[in-house]
Amino acid sequence: MGISRVFVSVQNNSLIRFPEIFEQELLAIDLQRLNSEWVEYYVRRPNNNIEYDYFVNVNVNSIVVSPNRTSLKESKFKKEVEDGFEYKLDRRGNVMKDSLGNDIKIKKYRTLQCTVVEATLRKSCVIGGNVEIINANQGGMLKRDPIKAQSDFEDITSRAIGDVRALPNEVAARTRKLPAPFPTEIDMILMCSEGFKEAIRESIYNNRRHIY
Numbered sequence: 001m002g003i004s005r006v007f008v009s010v011q012n013n014s015l016i017r018f019p020e021i022f023e024q025e026l027l028a029i030d031l032q033r034l035n036s037e038w039v040e041y042y043v044r045r046p047n048n049n050i051e052y053d054y055f056v057n058v059n060v061n062s063i064v065v066s067p068n069r070t071s072l073k074e075s076k077f078k079k080e081v082e083d084g085f086e087y088k089l090d091r092r093g094n095v096m097k098d099s100l101g102n103d104i105k106i107k108k109y110r111t112l113q114c115t116v117v118e119a120t121l122r123k124s125c126v127i128g129g130n131v132e133i134i135n136a137n138q139g140g141m142l143k144r145d146p147i148k149a150q151s152d153f154e155d156i157t158s159r160a161i162g163d164v165r166a167l168p169n170e171v172a173a174r175t176r177k178l179p180a181p182f183p184t185e186i187d188m189i190l191m192c193s194e195g196f197k198e199a200i201r202e203s204i205y206n207n208r209r210h211i212y
Contacts, residue, residue: 114162125188149195
């Protein structure tokens with residue numbers, strides 16, 4: 001029929017054994033965007049009788065998940081607030097009056113202080129590999145394209161020590177936020193799968209001229 005059939009598969013060459021769902025995520029690429037009138041892409045074998053003209057090997061060569069990292073930053077805040085009043089006295093200790101005969105009052109102020117300890121939690125995952133396009137009939141490699149993806153986790157929480165009334169509203173709001181737990185290694189790998197999947201799709205799409 002003149003149709004070239006392409007089989008796309010994932011090869012794990014890294015030291016980490018990733019879960020099956022990770023491979024499924026990587027192969028959930030938009031085949032409708034890749035298919036054409038003369039080229040059909042497959043990620044699963046519908047039956048064993050189909051002969052493929054090209055193989056696209058997605059090689060996962062490295063998966064690096066960073067350790068949990070926490071950094072602390074301390075900030076101090078001060079705020080002057082009204083704290084009652086006192087009468088203005090003359091030299092004899094008598095309360096002074098204004099022009100209307102009212103007692104003269106002097107506002108009193110005090111300083112509120114609060115220290116905010118900001119904790120930043122970070123973790124990252126980097127997946128590296130390449131996409132190989134192989135001519136099944138001639139047994140030759142037509143293209144090897146390096147690909148890479150990274151995912152980052154960051155969570156910032158604050159703890160107040162002192163009088164929270166000294167804090168600006170946006171800072172006070174952060175002290176009420178509950179901290180998020182560090183994601184697991186598998187969580188980070190799955191987070192990175194979306195970016196790696198996009199890199200696979202772009203590599204195949206940009207090199208589709210090798211498949212005809």
